[in-house]
Amino acid sequence: MEKENNSENEDLRTQLRTAAADGASVEFTFPGSVMVYQFPLRDWTYTGLGILARQDSKILDHIQEGQIFSVTLRREGIRLSLEAYRVEIRHISDPEQGRHPGHKVIGLSILEKEAVL
Template sequence: MKNNPEDKEKMNLRIETRTESPRDASVEFTPGDTKMAYHFKLRDFSSKGLCIMVRKDSKVLKYIKTGDVLSMRYHPDEATANPVSHKTQIKHISEPEFGKQQDHMLVGLLILE
């Protein structure tokens, strides 16, 4: 197996200490030219961003890629709370640790403004 520098960089993005997200905190966005909004529970936080978990067979993965900047609505507690909109960059789309949620992908998010 090759040592791909890009793979190492993606691994380093997940090394930082993570804090579990507040109960029911979530994010909602409409990627690309789609008309469908996607809503995901926030998984965890670090000083460099947030993370959501997306099923590998989810159509949203066809519409997003690392580096994309999207307008996302953050729901701090529950879906009915007043959401806050932020420009957000997709920092990585990567496999979870071996043995954990193998049917999902981790999507790292960085709030830009």
């Protein structure tokens, strides 16, 4: 059973990732909080989003792998694009050696698309 799960994770990691455009970010808030968190989008696939958070960010005290919540993906360009998703935190990890020093990579698995309010 464990091997099957590892195989699934390897399949997800090998998906073609698209680098995020300048200004693309992911925003979210937690129930009962007035604080809106916004993080730069690092990359994305059709099944997930990768965001960057500073290693000293307080958000790391409030999130954990397996947590499910809603996010808004903001993409700026000729016109602002907003998309809402229900996501699950798949991993919180160090970036590749030499890339994004002082940051953590947070991998979000897209569970479903939601209506933008």
